[in-house]
Amino acid sequence: MATAFELAPAIAALPLAAFVVVLLVGDSMPKKGAFAGIIATAGSLVLSLWALATVAGGEVYNQELYEWAAGEEIAFHFGILIDPLSALMLVIVSLVALLVHVFSLGYMNEEGETGLPRYYAELGLFTFSMLAFVYADNLLMAFMFFELVGLCSYLLIGFWFRTPSASSAAKKAFLVTRFGDYFFLIGVVGIAATFGTLSFAGESSFVVAAEEAISGGETLFGFGAETWVTILGLLVLGGVIGKSAQFPLHTWLPDAMEGPTTVSALIHAATMVAAGVYLVARMYGFYALSPTALAIIAFVGGFTALFAASMGVVKDDIKQVLAYSTISQYGYMMLGLGVGGYVAGVFHLMNHAFFKALLFLGAGAVIILMHHEQDMWKMGGLKDQAPVAYYTFLAGALALAGIVPFSGFWSKDEVLYDALILGLEEPIFLIAYAMGLIAVFFTGFYTFRMVFLTFHGEPRSEAARDPHPIGAAVKLPLIVLGVLAVVAGIVNLAPIAKLTGAEIVFLEHWLDGEYGAVEGLTYHEYHELMGHETSYIGSETLTMLLGAALSLGLAFAGAGLAWTLYNVPEPKEHTRRLGRAREVLGNNYYQDEYQVWLARDLTLPFSRTADRFDQSVIDGVVNGVSSVSLFGSGRMKRLQTGVVTNYAALLVLGFLALLVIFGINGGWFV
Amino acid sequence: MTVAVEYYVLLSAALFCIGLFGVLTRKNALMFLMSVEIMLNAANINLIAFSFYHGNLTGQVFALFTMALAAAEVAIGLGIILVLYRNFEGIDVTVPAAMRW
């Protein structure tokens, strides 16, 4: 009987097989290959759950499986690392992928889309890349699948390639994340060149090597070890910022809404965007060595959380609102990780995967209902027409807004709590905390603005009065995710645990290796590495209660404001009253503009100038050499007149000239 | 009493210059050919004079060669001139210049 770990390669290989099969023969398969994808991802889910159970049983797996390329100093492998973190993530990814596949039956197949085999093949490749990324045992393998994830997002965002905006969005997504990956790749190369290893875990991991280098006070590449580790960490962080759509590389994500909604759900909840934050968690030990890098992570996260939430307030497209909420929520995760809240960050990553997948799929359901209309001002009143969609969407919204006791509350609160207690010790982090806190208000507001505009009030268009029915394939994933969005919080009820003393912080124990863990990859070890000091307002419990009350109050305030403004039969566009502020927000703080400017108005003209320089100067020199010789020979050939007399004259003159030269040399004239 | 070799050389030089003058100034192909012949004969005189002066026959042998060569050359040259006349209706050597490049 094979063990879960022996079958672990199949977790990623199954979707890969689905990709190959559907790509080759998808057109003649039932449902154009959807079933192949469903079976494969269901298989992955089962195997992942089994792996999770095995880890819970105290075993972990860290195995090099295949030597990719080897040299004298270093060998690059593919390998699998299954520890609590990756086992958890495997389950999340395969679950969401499975549900997205099922949902696609209703969203894509029943809508009569063309190119479905391509769609399902790409979904399979996407799932494969993400799963392989999740349990990669070394940074290079992680980078490789990270890039493949980028490719798949390119393909899927551009699925409707006939629309110019879709292909443009796909290009932007790949290009912006590529820009981040550029730094990531330098980081990978740098880490490999510095430490001679890229493994995440074990005695020979780069984390251990970096720790030794710092404690040994070594000089690496002309820098102190800690500075160099910070530099490398920040380089890798470039990839994270790109993929997880953090400021300033977040601009691709709202555009990525051009893809099918199912793809958005997959990208935002469990795969591409999650990959960035997951990578930080994966190599958390490395970041723990560098307080500077962590602080930058925290600030990027906090700022992004607030920044994106403020933009979500003025969007009219339901998917755009969700897009900005995604950016904002990943900001929270980064904030959590940056302030040392490893558990909080991972917890929020998990909860977000569920409720964001739910919200996107819910939005997909709304879009089906609305005959592919995405403008919220054309919706309204869908509550009674589609109760399943409404209640599941509401559950997701409550979780997103962070209302107790839905899952999002627990994790977001923990992130903010971790930021607060660190900030009380080191006040600079209070700024990051404050940004996160203010974002809570905005989150509550835009979330419920979206809910009310979509589901409440009177229908504001023909489509809203007569919605398209939704089938079981749509409802089933919604219900599964709806339940998860409500209850997922129970895995780590930290506040209640602190109040009552009950041992109910399962996730913390899970990540701390109470069940089983690879040495060096546990919460308390990270904590020791960081050596963060924390302090409290009064007691720990009081701080916790104060923080929770504050964030909950703000969430309610935001939701309440949305209630009064938009939960009316005929809501008005109140955001118009914001005036210039709305313009700035609606234009996303002109972030797109300057990036497009960089690409189109700076790089492109620059390259054209380079081209002109090339054509005129460099090629000009080449052509010049040939012109000069041609011109010279053109002149020279005129000596040849074709008149024999002239030749004879030249002969005589040449002879005389020779005579004179020899004469002078011979001294006749002296 | 023999004539000193200097006089032969002078004669040869004078003939050569006459021939050269002809080559450089005439446009008529026949005159041209004749000038070339004069130059060749100037060379012949030189050859024979020095042969006599040095007392060996090599120079005279070469003079014979040159004469044979000159005869052949005249034959070809006249042929060319004939063709020239046919194609250009004249024997001006400056006219046919198409083959220069």
Place this chain on the structure above:
Amino acid sequence: MILESLIGVALLGALVTFVAPDRIAGKLAFAISLVPAALSLWMFTAFDGSGNALLDGDLAFESRMEWIALGDYSISWFVGLDGISMPLVALTTVLCSLAILSSWTPIAERQSQFYGLILFIEANLIGVFAALDFFVWFVFWEAVLIPMYLLIGIWGGPRRKYAAIKFFVYTNVASLVMFGAFIALVFSLGDGVTSFALPEITDAMLAGGPEAFAGLEGATLSSVVFVAMFLGFAVKVPVVPFHTWLPDAHVEAPTPASVLLAGVLLKMGTYALLRFNFTMFPEDVISTFAIPIAAIAVISVIYGALLALAQTDLKRIVAYSSVSSMGYVILGLIAYTQFGIGGATFQMVSHGLISGLMFMSVGVVYNATHTRMVTDMSGLADRMPIAVGILIAGAFGYMGLPLMSGFYGEFAIFYGAFGSEFLDYAPLFTAIAMFGIVIVAGYLLFAMQRTLFGPYRLETDYEVGPAPLHDVAPMFVLLGLIIALGVAPELIFEMITDAVDPLLGGGA
């Protein structure tokens, strides 16, 4: 004698094809070209060489006989393969077969001459990579130019004469510089060297180097010859600023000629750089020029990529991107580490496959649309899904997508270069060069977005349908090879490092 039969089959095949009727020339040439391809693949599996050919390594398929005695020197027919040349020979034969297959559609005139020339160029290319005697090598090296000149000049586009002459004169002048320098070097090595066999010259170079010759000190002479030879090969590679013949040649050349030009001919330059400049000269000579060469490499990468960004002709885009990719190779060579030089060699093979694929894809698009201008078309994915799918795959290969060969080549070069102790400021050079991967993504994605996606539109009056099988099949083969090498780079990297290691150990 197997290498001789490889060359011989191609040469004889060229003659036979030359006199065959046009009707069967294409199929005949393809059938003939399968023989060297199959033979070289067999050689690949039976390869038993070890070490570097110039540094007393064990050669595979070696054959050597005295040929001409020339004063104090003797010229011998000396061929053999090591881990560096073996993959390149296999690349040549495979790419030639596929190039012939891809010519069936576009080549309609003078077919027998065309295919004959392709086979002739194949024979010479094999010779270049196999020859180990300078004279034999040089004959092949120069003989490559003639068929390529004719291929561009006869079957090329509207400005074919200009492009062909530019190509020929430019590379020929470069060869002259290199030839002169090398001969001076050989004479200056004194009486110890009695042949033009490259291993012997290498031994003499590494043992003591040149004596004073032609009024120059031995050390100065070394440097001068190094620079002259670098310049000679740099034109062939090409590196900025000697690159301008390349886009012109590519744009005018017919598709199969472009495939060979980018796929194999450019590699002659880097191969020769590796064989001559980076093997024969002792480390201290190379290190004198490390920084300028690295700067040239980085400039080639970035500048070439920027130029590609400005182009609107698909072929020009791919042509300039070759300049950029070959810059990586130079960077890997000058890093002078196992992964640097090994990665550079890997990248030669990988770039040969990928650029071949790209030119074929562009050719297929051109066959269907009769235009290559980005602005003339859009939405081609709608009409020719399979060909476009492969084009996209090839483009991502060019961008260095993991699990395709380009990624490993670039990664190995970056890794090798980053930690290089040979090159000062290595991390800085590497980081700047790496920015090429962003620009390459930029121009390829832009071009793809405009031509392949969006609503279907074509400015020329042609019906666009799916490409015929014999156009698509070679692209599939290339794609398969690219992915195979990307997933398992050890397939060739092992033999490459085996040949590179003595270089690093013995060069000191």
